[in-house]
Amino acid sequence: MAYVPAPGYQPTYNPTLPYKKPIPGGLSVGMSVYIQGMASEHMRRFFVNFVMGQDPGADVAFHFNPRFDGWDKVVFNSQQGGKWGSEERKLSMPFSKGKPFELLFTVTAEHYKVIVNGNPFYEFKHRLPLHMVTHLHVDGDLVLQAINFLGGHPTPHQTMEGPPTFNPPVPFKGRLQGGLTARRTIIIKGFVPHHAKRFTINFKVGSSGDVALHINPRMDEGTVVRNSLLNGSWGTEERKMGHNPFGHGQYFDLSIRCGTDRFKVYANGQHLFDYAHRYPAFHKVDMIEIQGDVALSYVQI
Structure with a gap:
C-alpha cells in the first residue's frame, strides 16, 4: 500500500549523503525545511546549504555549518560568484555527538529562522534573492532520517488543510474544521522522551x-494499542503491527490518512497499521487530542 503524503508536505525518508535535491516548487516565504537526523559519534562538522542551482559552483544563499573543532560553534555564511561572504558565528553547540536532533529552517521575508530541538537558535538575514534558491544540499558527519519540505506549493488540485503548529504544548487539542473527510491526512511529528511510559x-x-480512533503507544509494554470508545464503552483492542517506531529517545513522523472504510497509518513513511472504521459517520469527527508522555514537534490538521 503506497504512502500518500499530505498536501504541502513533501517528505524524504532515510536519504543518503551527500543529499542534493531540488526544493519542490522552489523556496518561498512561509516555507519550512525540517531535518531529522543523528549526529555522528565522531562528528567534526556538517552543513546545510540553500543553493541557487545544481551546478557544483552554484551560489549558496545560506550556509549553516556546525563545527566541533575544540571551539564548538556554528558558522553562517553565503557564497556568491565563488567567494564566501563575511562569516557570522554563534559560539554555542546545540548538537550532541551520537544524539538525534531536529533542525527546522523557517523562511520569513527578512530571515532564515533556525530552530534546533524546538529552541530558537539563530536568524540569518537574506543576502541573496530568495526566489532563486532551487536546491538543498546536506553533507557531513551525520545520518539523515528525514527531510521534509513544509508549506510549499501543493501539486495541482491539492490544498493545505489547516495551518501547521510547531512545538505545541501537551496536552494538545486541535479542531478539524469541517470534520474528517475521506483522503484527509493528519501529520504528527514528535519525540518520545527517555522516561516516557x-x-x-x-x-x-x-x-x-x-472516540473514532484511539492510538495509544505504550513504551512500557512495547506495543501500540488501537481502539474506539463508542457510547461510553471501549471496544476490542488491536495490537498487531509489523514494527514499532515509538522508542525512547526517538523522533517519529506519523501520517494518519482517513479512507472511506478505514484509517491508514504510516510511521516515517512505512505502513504501520490499518484501522477499519467502527464509527461510520467519520465526518462528525471534529477534534484531535494528544496527551501523555510525548513532546510534539509539528502537527498539521
Missing part, C-alpha cells in the same frame, strides 16, 4: 465524546 492520540466527536 505511554501517550494517546484521540480522534474525537466533540458533541458526544465518542
